[in-house]
Structure formats: structure tokens, C-alpha cells
Amino acid sequence: xxxxxxxxxxxxxxxxxxxxxxxxxxxxxxxxxxxxxxxxxxxxxxxxxxxxxxxxxxxxxxxxxxxxxxxxxxxxxxxxxxxxxxxxxxxxxxxxxxxxxxxxxxxxx
Amino acid sequence: xxxxxxxxxxxxxxxxxxxxxxxxxxxxxxxxxxxxxxxxxxxxxxxxxxxxxxxxxxxxxxxxxxxxxxxxxxxxxxxxxxxxxxxxxxxxxxxxxxxxxxxxxxxxxxxxxx
Numbered sequence: 677x678x679x680x681x682x683x684x685x686x687x688x689x690x691x692x693x694x695x696x697x698x699x700x701x702x703x704x705x706x707x708x709x710x711x712x713x714x715x716x717x718x719x720x721x722x723x724x725x726x727x728x729x730x731x732x733x734x735x736x737x738x739x740x741x742x743x744x745x746x747x748x749x750x751x752x753x754x755x756x757x758x759x760x761x762x763x764x765x766x767x768x769x770x771x772x773x774x775x776x777x778x779x780x781x782x783x784x785x
Numbered sequence: 786x787x788x789x790x791x792x793x794x795x796x797x798x799x800x801x802x803x804x805x806x807x808x809x810x811x812x813x814x815x816x817x818x819x820x821x822x823x824x825x826x827x828x829x830x831x832x833x834x835x836x837x838x839x840x841x842x843x844x845x846x847x848x849x850x851x852x853x854x855x856x857x858x859x860x861x862x863x864x865x866x867x868x869x870x871x872x873x874x875x876x877x878x879x880x881x882x883x884x885x886x887x888x889x890x891x892x893x894x895x896x897x898x899x
């Protein structure tokens with residue numbers, strides 16, 4: 677079966693760095709997405725990785741290792757507004773998105 | 786504002802009611818999706834439409850009936866729902882269904898079945 681695993685909840689301090697991990701087992705791979713979802717809001721696109729390595733976009737970076745079936749989202753200089761759920765999703769061989777359950781990130785002052 | 790609008794934002798309905806959820810996108814996308822989001826569970830893909838034709842139905846109960854009258858609009862018709870159908874229903878669109886393009890989501894309809 678297809679499976680995406682990510683931690684249910686994480687807590688971090690304002691101004692710090694946090695890494696949210698995602699491991700996957702899917703039938704085929706056409707890329708991995710990270711989305712951010714604030715409570716009561718729509719998920720919004722953060723990043724897309726299809727090749728191994730690190731993609732940096734401002735305070736957010738996303739890393740992919742296809743051989744390990746592993747990705748992480750790195751958030752630097754955390755701000756209170758970064759409190760949200762972070763969803764990992766993999767595009768399988770049929771171009772269907774397989775979603776993780778999301779990681780709720782709590783930022784404390 | 787993601788360019789995908791869903792109405793209503795909240796809906797409470799009895800098990801014998803019939804209601805419809807509406808989704809509209811102004812992005813010129815060719816693919817539209819219905820997802821169910823339950824607490825602490827992964828997003829569940831319900832239906833996929835590409836160029837107004839249904840291409841995916843992930844074994845969704847017949848009490849959920851989608852309709853795509855044109856490339857900008859998508860409906861989800863609901864009838865004789867069960868309490869376990871209470872969830873956030875998200876609509877999304879993407880440029881094409883078979884490409885690795887990002888999906889744009891609406892803010893969802895919070896459905897409560899009583």
C-alpha cells in the first residue's frame with residue numbers, strides 16, 4: 677500500500693529553526709509537495725521537489741532523497757504566523773497525490 | 786485568496802436532507818478535485834475531473850454525487866448522509882491532471898451531519 681508518514685505535532689520557539697520530516701512509500705514517484713494550512717484556511721503551496729537535494733525559498737527550504745524515500749521541510753527564523761499544519765504529499769506514478777496526515781506546528785514566544 | 790472559491794463555508798444538515806456544495810475557479814485550470822479532510826487524517830481524494838470529464842472516483846459512496854457543468858464550476862450533491870460524513874470538504878484545481886503542477890485549494894466547506 678501507499679503510505680506517507682510525518683509527525684503529528686511539533687513545538688518550536690519563535691526565532692528558532694524547526695525541521696519537519698516526511699517519509700514515503702508509494703507506487704512510483706513524480707515529485708513531492710509541501711503545503712501549509714492555517715486553521716480554517718485552504719492549504720497553500722510551499723514547495724515542490726522532484727530531484728534530490730535542497731530547494732531554498734526564503735525562510736523555508738525543502739530537501740529530498742529519493743533513494744531513502746525521505747523529505748524534510750526546514751523553517752528558519754520562526755515567526756508566530758508560522759503556526760499551522762504542514763502537509764506532505766507525493767505524486768505517484770498515476771499522477772495521483774498521496775497525502776500525509778499533516779504536522780501541526782505550534783510556535784511559542 | 787487562492788482563486789478557488791467554495792460555498793457555503795459552513796453547512797449543518799440532517800441525514801434526510803439534500804444539499805449541494807459549490808466550487809468555482811477563475812484560474813483557467815483544466816482539472817478540478819473534491820477532497821475530504823477529517824481531523825488528523827490524510828486528505829482523501831474523492832473525485833477528479835479533467836476537461837469536465839470525470840477521470841477518478843475513489844470508491845466514494847453514492848450518497849455523494851459530483852457534477853462539473855463547465856471547466857470553472859464543480860458541485861458536490863449530498864443526500865442521505867451519515868454522521869461519519871461530517872468533515873471539511875475541499876475543492877482544488879490544477880492546470881492539468883497528469884502533470885506535476887501545484888494544486889490551488891478553496892477554503893473548504895465545514896459539513897456537520899446531525
